[in-house]
Amino acid sequence: MSKRKSKETSSVNGECISQVQRILRERFCHQCPNGKLFGVQLQYKHLLELLKRTTIHGESNSALIIGPRGSGKTMLLNHVLKELMEVKQVRENLLQVHLNGLLQTNDKIALKEITRQLQMENVVGDKVFGSFAENLAFLLEALKKGDRDSSCPVLFILDEFDLFVHHKNQTLLYNLFDISQSAQTPVTVIGLTCRQDILELLEKRVKSRFSHRQIYLLNSFDFKQYLKIFKEQLSLPTEFLYKPFTQKWNKNVQSLSEDRTVQDVLRNHFHCSKDLRSLHMLLMLALSSITVSHPFMTGSDLLEASKLYRMDSKANIVHGLSVLEICLIIAMKHLNDVYEGEPFNFQMVYNEFQKFIQRKAHSMYNFEKPVVMKSWMRLQHFNFSFSSSESLSQKRSMVDKLC
Amino acid sequence: MPNFEHPEYPEATLLHLESMVPCRESQVSSLLSVFGERQHFSFPSIFIYGHTSSGKTYVMQTLLETLELPHVFVNCVECFTSRLLLEEILTQLQNLSSENKHGSHVPCDTFNDFVRLFKQEIITQELQNQTVYIVLDKAEQLREMEANVLPGFLRLQEMTDRNVTVVFLSEIVWELFRPNTGCLEPFTLYFPDYSIVCRDLKELRHLAALNFTKYCEPVVRGEANERDTRRLWKNIESHLKKAMQTVYLREISSSQWERIQQDDGEPGHLKGLSAHAHVELPYYSKFLLIAAYLASYNPARTDKRFFLKHHGKIKKTNFLKKHEKTSNHLLGPKPFPLDRLLAILYSIVDNKVAPTANIFSQCGTCYTDWKEPCLLPIPLLNRSAGVLFLPWHILPQETKGSNTM
Numbered sequence: 001m002s003k004r005k006s007k008e009t010s011s012v013n014g015e016c017i018s019q020v021q022r023i024l025r026e027r028f029c030h031q032c033p034n035g036k037l038f039g040v041q042l043q044y045k046h047l048l049e050l051l052k053r054t055t056i057h058g059e060s061n062s063a064l065i066i067g068p069r070g071s072g073k074t075m076l077l078n079h080v081l082k083e084l085m086e087v088k089q090v091r092e093n094l095l096q097v098h099l100n101g102l103l104q105t106n107d108k109i110a111l112k113e114i115t116r117q118l119q120m121e122n123v124v125g126d127k128v129f130g131s132f133a134e135n136l137a138f139l140l141e142a143l144k145k146g147d148r149d150s151s152c153p154v155l156f157i158l159d160e161f162d163l164f165v166h167h168k169n170q171t172l173l174y175n176l177f178d179i180s181q182s183a184q185t186p187v188t189v190i191g192l193t194c195r196q197d198i199l200e201l202l203e204k205r206v207k208s209r210f211s212h213r214q215i216y217l218l219n220s221f222d223f224k225q226y227l228k229i230f231k232e233q234l235s236l237p238t239e240f241l242y243k244p245f246t247q248k249w250n251k252n253v254q255s256l257s258e259d260r261t262v263q264d265v266l267r268n269h270f271h272c273s274k275d276l277r278s279l280h281m282l283l284m285l286a287l288s289s290i291t292v293s294h295p296f297m298t299g300s301d302l303l304e305a306s307k308l309y310r311m312d313s314k315a316n317i318v319h320g321l322s323v324l325e326i327c328l329i330i331a332m333k334h335l336n337d338v339y340e341g342e343p344f345n346f347q348m349v350y351n352e353f354q355k356f357i358q359r360k361a362h363s364m365y366n367f368e369k370p371v372v373m374k375s376w377m378r379l380q381h382f383n384f385s386f387s388s389s390e391s392l393s394q395k396r397s398m399v400d401k402l403c
Numbered sequence: 404m405p406n407f408e409h410p411e412y413p414e415a416t417l418l419h420l421e422s423m424v425p426c427r428e429s430q431v432s433s434l435l436s437v438f439g440e441r442q443h444f445s446f447p448s449i450f451i452y453g454h455t456s457s458g459k460t461y462v463m464q465t466l467l468e469t470l471e472l473p474h475v476f477v478n479c480v481e482c483f484t485s486r487l488l489l490e491e492i493l494t495q496l497q498n499l500s501s502e503n504k505h506g507s508h509v510p511c512d513t514f515n516d517f518v519r520l521f522k523q524e525i526i527t528q529e530l531q532n533q534t535v536y537i538v539l540d541k542a543e544q545l546r547e548m549e550a551n552v553l554p555g556f557l558r559l560q561e562m563t564d565r566n567v568t569v570v571f572l573s574e575i576v577w578e579l580f581r582p583n584t585g586c587l588e589p590f591t592l593y594f595p596d597y598s599i600v601c602r603d604l605k606e607l608r609h610l611a612a613l614n615f616t617k618y619c620e621p622v623v624r625g626e627a628n629e630r631d632t633r634r635l636w637k638n639i640e641s642h643l644k645k646a647m648q649t650v651y652l653r654e655i656s657s658s659q660w661e662r663i664q665q666d667d668g669e670p671g672h673l674k675g676l677s678a679h680a681h682v683e684l685p686y687y688s689k690f691l692l693i694a695a696y697l698a699s700y701n702p703a704r705t706d707k708r709f710f711l712k713h714h715g716k717i718k719k720t721n722f723l724k725k726h727e728k729t730s731n732h733l734l735g736p737k738p739f740p741l742d743r744l745l746a747i748l749y750s751i752v753d754n755k756v757a758p759t760a761n762i763f764s765q766c767g768t769c770y771t772d773w774k775e776p777c778l779l780p781i782p783l784l785n786r787s788a789g790v791l792f793l794p795w796h797i798l799p800q801e802t803k804g805s806n807t808m
Contacts, residue, residue: 014410022443029444030560069585074561100562102551103515113515162584163551194584281590284446288436292410308433311593313452313576320454320596383579 014292016242020249023236024287028280031075038229038276039221040076046215047080054188055090055153060180062189062210064161066196067217070277073192076217077157093152095143101163107172110164111135118143118154132171133178140185153186161191165201173202177209219274226270226279231257233276234283234297245295252296261299265306272310282309317382324367324375327353329384346376411440412470420469427462430594434466437590438568441472441533446590447560448569450542450577453594459572460540462594467536473499473528474536479544485552489517492537496524514555518562525565535567542571546580554586561587687752694748698739706743710750 037044043065053059065073085091097117104110111132115124123142129135143152156176158164164173180187191198199207221229234253240246256262269282285305286297318326331352335344350372357366379385409417424431438445451459467474475495482488493509511517525531537559539545545553555562556569569589573580577591701709 018410018440021439025439025444029446030566069587102555102558103513103518103562105513105515105549105551109513109515278588281446281588285437285590288433288439311591313578313591313593316593316595317452317454317576320457381574383575 013245013295016245017290017292017295019241020236020245021287021290023240024234025284027233028284028287037072037076037079038232039219039225040072040217043076043215043217044080047076048083050213051080051084051155051188054155054186055084055094056087058153058186060185060187061213062177062180062191063213063215064191064193064198064210065215065217066193066198068219068275069194070273070275071217071219072276073217074159077190077192095152095154096157097154098157099159099164101158101160105163107132107167110167110172114156115139133175136175136179140179140187143185153188156187156189158189158191161193162195162198162201164191165198170203170206174206174209177206180211181209219276221274223267223270226274227257227263227266229276230266230279230283233279249296256297256299256302259299262302265299265302269306269309278309282306285309321379322375324372325379327356328372328375328379331356332385346373349376409435416469420466423465423469424458424462427458427594430592431462431466433592438472438534442566443534444560444566445534445568447567447587448557448571448589450571450573450580450589450591451594452573452576452591454596455574457594457596459594463538463570463572467538472536473530473533474538475499476538476540478540480541483544483547485514485548486512488539488548488552489514493517493520493524496521496528496535499530500528514551518555518559521559521567522563522565525563525567531565533566535565536570537567538570538572540572542573543575543580545571550582553580554582557587557589690748690752691744694744694751695739697751698744698747699737702737703739703743706747710747 047063047065050061050063054061065077067073081096084094095118097114099110099113104113114136115121118139120139120142124135124138127138129138140154143154158176164170167173176187176189179185180189195201199212202210231253234256235250236246238246269278272278282302282305285308286301289301289304290297318329321329328349331349332344334352335348350369353372420431421428434449437449451463453459464476467476475492477488477491477495479488482491489511490509493511497507497509509520511520525535537556539556545556556571559569560567571589577589697709
C-alpha cells in the first residue's frame with residue numbers, strides 16, 4: 001500500500017516537474033506576455049493613454065521608448081497592446097505594423113514589409129511608384145475601404161529604432177513622422193531603442209516632425225525591490241494544476257529569499273547588472289538543475305548558477321595555452337609595461353623571450369625561431385594581439401597591440 | 404548506471420552517448436540540463452568556446468544525433484556570405500523530416516526573408532512543439548558578415564516567435580563578439596582542453612602517428628622493456644627535436660618523414676622547404692641586396708659617416724638619446740629612395756660601377772624573377788618634382804650564408 005502510494009507520488013512528481021519546467025522556462029527564456037511588470041507603472045499608464053487616444057479618439061502621435069538592453073521595452077509595449085486589444089472597438093479596427101531594424105536593413109525592404117503586413121499586396125500589385133512618399137500615401141488611402149469615411153488607425157512599431165536612422169536620407173522615418181503629423185489617417189509611430197542619444201542621430205527635418213515624446217525605462221529599482229522581483233519571478237502561479245506542490249514550491253521560494261547566501265548571490269548579481277534579463281538567465285541556469293530527485297531549488301543551486309554565469313572567459317582561454325605561448329604573452333605584457341602601450345612586433349617579443357631563456361636556462365627548452373613564430377601566429381588567431389596598422393612588410397615586422 | 408540522467412531519453416541512449424564522449428561528461432550534462440525536454444523552451448542562444456580540438460564540434464554533433472533532436476549544422480567558413488549561410492540553413496531545414504533528401508534550393512536574400520521563410524518552414528515541418536537547434540560552427544566568421552547577422556541570430560527565438568535555439572561554436576571569447584550597442588547575451592559555456600599534456604589534439608595525433616614507431620624501436624630491438632620510459636625518452640629525444648624543426652613547421656611532408664624513418668639512417672641533411680629558398684645570386688645582385696639592407700636599416704643621417712672617407716662626427720640629438728633602447732633591427736625595415744640605394748651600391752662595390760641598364764634591370768629582376776620578392780617597389784608619383792619617386796622596401800629574409808662574396 002505504501003509502495004503504491006510512493007509510486008503514485010513519484011509519478012505525479014515527474015509530470016509535475018515537467019510542467020513546472022515548462023512554465024518557468026517559458027517565463028525566463030521566451031518572455032511570455034502573461035508575466036508581470038515591475039516598477040514601470042507610470043510609463044505603462046502613459047503609453048496606454050497615448051495608444052488609447054490614437055485608437056479610440058483618432059489622434060495621430062509619435063513616441064520613443066528609450067531604455068538600456070533588457071530593461072523591458074518590448075515587454076511593456078506587448079502588455080499595453082494586450083490590454084488595448086480587450087476593447088472591442090480597438091480589436092476590430094486597429095492595424096499594426098511591426099518593423100525591426102535588424103530585419104529591414106533598407107527602406108525598400110521596409111516598404112515591402114509594410115505592404116505585406118497591411119495585407120495590401122493585391123492592391124498594390126505591379127504598380128510602380130515614383131517615391132517612397134507616394135507609395136506610402138497610396139497605401140494609407142487604400143485603407144479607407146467600403147463605407148467608412150475615415151480609415152482605420154494604424155500603429156507603426158519600430159524595434160531597434162537606432163538602426164533605421166542609418167538608412168539613406170532617413171526616408172522611412174521622415175515619411176512616417178510626416179504622416180503622423182499631417183495626414184488624416186490616425187497614425188501612431190512608436191520607436192524602441194537602447195541608445196540614449198537617439199535624438200542627436202535624427203536629421204533636422206525628421207526631428208522637427210517628431211513629437212519629442214520620450215518614455216524612459218531606467219531599471220530604477222533598489223535591492224529590496226529586486227528581491228521581491230526575484231521571489232515573484234520564481235513563484236508558480238496559483239492556477240497551477242498540482243496545488244500541494246505549488247504551495248511547497250512557493251514556500252521554498254519564500255525561504256530562499258530570506259536566506260543569507262542567496263541574498264549575497266543576488267546582491268553580487270545586482271551590482272553587476274540590474275536588468276531583468278540577466279536575472280532571468282541566472283534563474284534559468286538554476287532551474288535546469290531541478291529534477292525529480294531534486295525537486296526544490298536550494299541556495300547551492302543558485303551559487304553554482306552564479307559561478308557558471310560569471311566565469312571569466314579570458315582566464316579560461318589562457319588556461320588552455322601551451323607553455324611557450326604563455327611565455328610569449330608574458331613577454332608581450334612586459335613590453336607593454338616598459339613602453340607604456342606602444343605597438344610592438346614579433347622581433348621585440350622574441351628578444352624578450354631570449355632574455356628570459358638566458359636567465360633561466362634549465363627550466364625551459366630554447367625553442368627555435370620558426371617554432372616561436374608558429375606560436376605567435378596562434379596567439380594572433382585567438383585575438384590576443386591585433387595589428388594596429390597595415391604594413392607592407394612581412395609578418396615579422398607587423399606591429400601589434402596587446403588586447 | 405549512466406552519469407547522465409534525463410527523464411526524457413531512455414537509459415540505453417544515454418549510456419551510448421556517454422561512451423561516445425569520454426572526458427566531456429560535465430559539459431554534456433550541463434547541455435542536457437539546459438536543453439530540457441523536447442518541447443520546453445531553452446536559452447535563445449548558447450555560445451560554446453574552447454581551444455582548437457577541444458571537442459566542441461564533435462560533442463555537439465554526437466549529442467544532437469544520438470538524441471535525435473531536430474537540428475541544422477552549418478559551418479560559417481564554408482558559407483562565408485550571409486546569403487549562403489541563410490540558404491544553407493533553410494535547405495537543411497527542409498531536409499529534416501522529408502524522405503527526399505535533396506530538397507529544392509530556397510532562394511533567400513535578406514534576413515527579413517529568412518525570418519519569414521523560417522517561420523513557414525517550421526509550420527510545414529510540424530516542428531512547433533520541439534526545440535529546433537541551429538548550430539553555427541566557426542562562428543568567428545559571423546563578425547565578418549553584415550552587421551545585422553550576429554544580433555539577428557542571437558534574437559532569432561524572439562523574432563520568429565518559435566521554439567528555436569541557436570548554438571555558436573567558436574575558439575574566440577564572447578567579449579570579442581559583442582556588438583557595440585549591445586545585444587541579447589547568450590549563455591556561454593567553456594570546453595576546457597583535455598589535459599595538461601595534450602593541448603592540440605590534431606597536431607598531437609599527427610606527430611604521434613609519425614613518431615610512435617620510432618619510439619617503440621628500442622622495445623622492438625630488445626634493448627628496453629615497455630615500462631622503461633627513461634631509456635625510451637633518451638632514444639626519442641634527439642629525434643623529436645629534429646621533428647620539431649621539420650614536421651611541426653610543415654617544412655617537410657609527413658610522407659617524406661616516414662620515408663626517412665624507414666631508412667633508419669642518421670637524418671643527416673633534411674632538405675626542408677626553407678632550404679629551397681637559398682638562391683645563388685649574380686654578382687651585382689648580391690651587392691644590391693646588401694646595399695638595400697643597409698639602406699633600409701640605417702637612418703639616412705648615418706650614410707655620410709659610414710660611406711665617405713672624410714666625415715665629421717655625428718652629434719646625438721635629444722630625440723636619439725630618448726629612443727636609444729629600441730634598436731632599428733626591432734622596428735623593421737624602412738622605405739628608402741632609389742638614388743640612395745644606388746649611392747650606397749657605388750660606395751660598397753670595389754671597382755667602378757657604370758650606371759648601365761644592366762644594373763637597373765637587376766633591380767627590376769630582383770623583384771620579378773625570384774619566387775620570393777626581395778625588393779618591393781612602391782611607386783609614388785611626386786607631382787611637384789615631376790619625377791617618379793620610387794621608394795624601395797626590402798623584405799628581410801633569412802640570409803643563411805647564401806651570399807658569399
